[in-house]
Amino acid sequence: MTAPRSLQTARQRRRKPRQERALATVSFVLDAAAQVFAERGYAATTNEIAARAGVSVGSLYQYFADKDALLVALAERHLAEAQASLQSVLEDAPTEPDQLVRRVIEAAVDLNRPSALHTVLYQAAPRTPELVEVLDRVRHDLAAAVAALLAEAGVDAPVADRRGHALVVAVDAAIHEHVLAATTPEDESARINDVVTLTTATLAAYTR
Amino acid sequence: MTAPRSLQTARQRRRKPRQERALATVSFVLDAAAQVFAERGYAATTNEIAARAGVSVGSLYQYFADKDALLVALAERHLAEAQASLQSVLEDAPTEPDQLVRRVIEAAVDLNRPSALHTVLYQAAPRTPELVEVLDRVRHDLAAAVAALLAEAGVDAPVADRRGHALVVAVDAAIHEHVLAATTPEDESARINDVVTLTTATLAAYTR
DNA sequence: TCAGTATCCTGAGTATCGCTCAGGTTCTCT
């Protein structure tokens, strides 16, 4: 938040690790970043992260353009998981659509269940374009799946795309800001039901 | 992002303007902050804002505890408008519920139609608890209105509250991230229709 | 085996930034 940092956050023009030790360094740094960000939020210091990783700041900046690049990398790591999980739910048993909706939503809730790191990613950190792009990627996949569902039901492709996006954005927010704010497990499952209802009702209306 | 800045962002223990010139100063600073934040995002400098306002940094810090306090004040200003507008729509002619839904959503879209400042508030800035609280205030009112609607239709009060919140959160996100991303006026009205459909379908399902 | 080279690491130093505070200016009130 201090040095040059051009508006378009310095592009990823950084060394790529080629040797084993370099890969290890990158991995140490990412682990340390996850820890320190989780503990101290976005105020975590790059020097602190480097220290925790057991390397010098210089090494950190050989592989990450700036502090925000660490968050982006962390988000990418987190979302690889998410994408895999959703993929498996989607491919798995399509069963009845209503059941599928519930399964996807429950999977999303589990993936996002409050972790300190998650909070930093979604709340505490400034949303740089790069970070937003990464966070959007999963939604994009889901939106495509929903659009396919709608198209199958006879909705025109462009309309299906548009509506798929609308629904996914809405449900995503409902999960992050409604379900995950639940106070008790019973409350949480009630809220999940709310979201499932919202989703199925909307799907029905969108195919009507 | 540098000096002390305790985790709980320094509380608003700052001088309150009592004379005319002080009020003017506060106003100049806020206007400048809106401009500079809009131009340069969260990277905007407090010194820059003060310069643009034609006052010294010292003056700025007499009325705003820290950089984030500027954003909170900006949000409060923006949401005063929003609240007034929504209030009038809600009080106005309740007409038919579907029409009311459309009116509220259109009003929300107008209020949030892309301004660079709006982008900073909702995207670029770290979401401090204070900022989140302010941004939640309007949703809170709307959620109450929706809950009232549901309660009228015979839904138990606590359930109505919960569902009202779920819907408002979802619709809010759909407006900010779906409708406002429209490329043409036709596209926008199509997207508004999507959101209206989502809302009315969900309302119907929630009262069923 | 052993230079020559590419890769990697180090950490003190640089450029800024958020924010303060001591001291001066303007306003208000009697």
Place this chain on the structure above:
DNA sequence: AGAGAACCTGAGCGATACTCAGGATACTGA
């Protein structure tokens, strides 16, 4: 007019993100 309150100023402090020159380590080919 004079005193005190409110207001303003801006150089400077502490702290942070990021750099860079130089040294260490791994790889390559002869």
